[in-house]
Amino acid sequence: MQLCPGTPTPAHSTVTETHVITTTDLTKVYRSRGREVTALDGVDLHVREGEVYGVIGQSGAGKSSLIRCVNLLERPTSGTVTVAGEDLTALAGRGPRAGRELRQARSRIGMVFQHFNLLSSRTVQDNVELPLEILGKSGKERSRKALELLDLVGLADKAGAYPAQLSGGQKQRVGIARALAGDPKVLLSDEATSALDPETTRSILALLRDLNRQLGLTVLLITHEMDVVKSVCDSAALMDNGRIVESGTVSELLATPGSELAAALFPLGGEASGEDRTVVDVTFQGESATQPVISQLARTYNIDISILGAAIDTVGGLQVGRMRIELPGRYEDNVVPIGFLREHGLQIDVVGAAEQTAALVKESAE
Amino acid sequence: MTWSEMQPLLEQACWDTLYMVGWSTLIAVVGGLPLGILLVLTDRGGLLQNLAANKVIGQVVNIARSLPFIILMVALMGFTRSITGTTIGREAAIVPLAIGAIPFFARLVETAVREVDHGLVEAVQSMGGNTWTIVRKVLVPESLPSLISSTTTTIVALIGYSAMAGTVGAGGLGDIAIRYGYQRFETQLMWITVAILAVVISVIQFAGDYAARSLHRRGAHSGPAPKLRLLKAAS
Ligand SMILES: Nc1ncnc2c1ncn2[C@@H]1O[C@H](COP(=O)(O)OP(=O)(O)OP(=O)(O)O)[C@@H](O)[C@H]1O
Numbered sequence: 001m002q003l004c005p006g007t008p009t010p011a012h013s014t015v016t017e018t019h020v021i022t023t024t025d026l027t028k029v030y031r032s033r034g035r036e037v038t039a040l041d042g043v044d045l046h047v048r049e050g051e052v053y054g055v056i057g058q059s060g061a062g063k064s065s066l067i068r069c070v071n072l073l074e075r076p077t078s079g080t081v082t083v084a085g086e087d088l089t090a091l092a093g094r095g096p097r098a099g100r101e102l103r104q105a106r107s108r109i110g111m112v113f114q115h116f117n118l119l120s121s122r123t124v125q126d127n128v129e130l131p132l133e134i135l136g137k138s139g140k141e142r143s144r145k146a147l148e149l150l151d152l153v154g155l156a157d158k159a160g161a162y163p164a165q166l167s168g169g170q171k172q173r174v175g176i177a178r179a180l181a182g183d184p185k186v187l188l189s190d191e192a193t194s195a196l197d198p199e200t201t202r203s204i205l206a207l208l209r210d211l212n213r214q215l216g217l218t219v220l221l222i223t224h225e226m227d228v229v230k231s232v233c234d235s236a237a238l239m240d241n242g243r244i245v246e247s248g249t250v251s252e253l254l255a256t257p258g259s260e261l262a263a264a265l266f267p268l269g270g271e272a273s274g275e276d277r278t279v280v281d282v283t284f285q286g287e288s289a290t291q292p293v294i295s296q297l298a299r300t301y302n303i304d305i306s307i308l309g310a311a312i313d314t315v316g317g318l319q320v321g322r323m324r325i326e327l328p329g330r331y332e333d334n335v336v337p338i339g340f341l342r343e344h345g346l347q348i349d350v351v352g353a354a355e356q357t358a359a360l361v362k363e364s365a366e
Numbered sequence: 367m368t369w370s371e372m373q374p375l376l377e378q379a380c381w382d383t384l385y386m387v388g389w390s391t392l393i394a395v396v397g398g399l400p401l402g403i404l405l406v407l408t409d410r411g412g413l414l415q416n417l418a419a420n421k422v423i424g425q426v427v428n429i430a431r432s433l434p435f436i437i438l439m440v441a442l443m444g445f446t447r448s449i450t451g452t453t454i455g456r457e458a459a460i461v462p463l464a465i466g467a468i469p470f471f472a473r474l475v476e477t478a479v480r481e482v483d484h485g486l487v488e489a490v491q492s493m494g495g496n497t498w499t500i501v502r503k504v505l506v507p508e509s510l511p512s513l514i515s516s517t518t519t520t521i522v523a524l525i526g527y528s529a530m531a532g533t534v535g536a537g538g539l540g541d542i543a544i545r546y547g548y549q550r551f552e553t554q555l556m557w558i559t560v561a562i563l564a565v566v567i568s569v570i571q572f573a574g575d576y577a578a579r580s581l582h583r584r585g586a587h588s589g590p591a592p593k594l595r596l597l598k599a600a601s
């Protein structure tokens with residue numbers, strides 16, 4: 001049952017079209033001492049079964065508020081939250097007190113935290129057993145399950161240790177094992193890797209990915225690091241000021257002209273070398289990556305093309321190539337060559353063009 | 367006064383003191399622990415937020431705490447008699463001692479429980495735990511080292527109070543010091559009493575600190591060996 005963190009996982013994904021987490025028009029307004037802060041402002045989130053969904057945004061964008069509203073640790077001001085077909089917002093529980101049904105629903109949603117939140121008074125095994133105690137499982141069943149989960153996260157030998165004796169990465173593994181104790185379908189992760197170094201971050205992300213693949217676990221993760229989204233997410237949403245400003249699967253995002261997320265996932269450098277030049281970002285995915293489109297373009301229109309920057313990377317398990325090229329002449333002079341590139345299934349973003357031009361691009365794309 | 371005269375007196379006094387302090391500590395813990403936890407839970411943002419209840423409990427605790435013990439003892443005489451049938455003797459002394467110590471301990475519990483990381487509470491909430499589970503599995507175990515220190519502090523304070531109770535006929539070491547040392551000028555006996563008290567208090571303080579620290583360090587990397595710490599604290 002041991003998963004080796006860091007080993008490549010099978011490329012097949014178990015994502016289905018069923019939504020396991022849905023929020024509709026979710027708003028959260030904090031009121032404290034007469035001041036109001038709108039942390040969530042009409043958030044519609046759709047997380048499909050079996051996917052790893054990343055929510056990224058700047059500090060204060062409302063990411064934590066969003067994830068805490070999903071299991072109702074924070075009660076939304078308005079809107080609904082549905083997890084695995086159950087409308088959690090409809091379950092009773094006034095104020096900070098959660099009713100029985102809501103508590104039961106929560107026990108089916110795992111959660112991992114930035115600062116691990118392990119009980120220092122309990123051993124690793126007893127920490128993992130805690131959710132099982134809450135579920136009223138027998139002692140024998142608890143220890144069997146806990147040991148199995150510790151084995152799964154690669155910490156079978158640390159069962160008797162106290163959290164203070166573990167490294168950050170090991171603590172987070174315990175946190176993950178604990179979150180899985182109730183056999184959840186959904187795992188929520190609020191900045192689970194933010195307190196870890198890059199190496200440990202990678203191994204924890206690989207573990208989450210493996211769990212997602214092997215257990216069909218749906219993961220909703222919050223992060224402020226683009227690398228996290230890049231390495232594990234099937235889908236992503238960008239939050240700003242309490243709203244989701246972009247969302248979709250990674251390939252959808254990469255195929256969206258002007259997508260901020262796509263640009264951030266796949267940054268390219270290079271400035272235009274002169275006034276009458278048009279700089280274009282070309283994105284290749286799958287099939288189109290194998291065709292010699294650029295040399296065809298040069299030949300067909302007899303133009304000189306300079307390559308300012310290029311990279312190939314794997315984003316969300318997809319091979320993606322991106323290239324920034326420079327064409328002679330202004331945008332108006334290059335409508336035909338750009339059209340040629342589009343016809344060949346490439347995604348084109350004209351860089352640094354005025355708003356007007358961008359609108360023009362969109363129009364011509366349609 | 368010869369040693370053979372003093373010995374039975376001192377022995378009896380020691381037992382009386384331990385008896386009074388032991389029972390009143392037990393009652394203070396049983397009463398003060400829930401009260402202290404309730405003070406945290408009912409406060410703003412608490413799991414059982416109830417500001418009116420919080421105010422009332424807080425006020426009662428404050429008043430009881432600010433009252434000098436000797437006055438509390440006198441004020442409670444009627445109550446003491448209704449419970450024990452007398453106002454004299456070690457049983458009667460337990461009543462004001464315990465009642466004085468409950469709010470004292472409750473405030474210490476409150477401080478200790480507030481120190482527990484709220485993230486742990488949230489973690490248990492996210493597992494579907496209710497308030498009672500949080501109290502039992504998080505608040506109490508996680509604040510246990512502080513709770514033990516608080517108990518030590520309470521015991522030491524109660525030894526002091528019990529000496530005061532001794533002046534009004536409760537028996538115990540305070541009673542000996544007053545009756546023989548002060549009223550009959552048996553200086554030697556008084557100094558022995560002082561020495562016994564000093565030793566008892568040191569031992570309790572030391573044992574309490576040791577228990578709290580070893581719980582607190584539980585699992586931490588190799589701290590200094592217990593033996594070494596023992597020597598250091600003693601020197
Ligand atoms: N309990 C609270 N009371 C009042 N305001 C709050 C509370 N929690 C969050 N806020 C406010 O809501 C806004 C969103 O906060 P949130 O914690 O969701 O942001 P975040 O995206 O998680 O940020 P970070 O990356 O720093 O964790 C912020 O302006 C914050 O100050």
Ligand SMILES: [Mg+2]
Pocket residue numbers: 063064065191
């Ligand atoms: Mg946050």
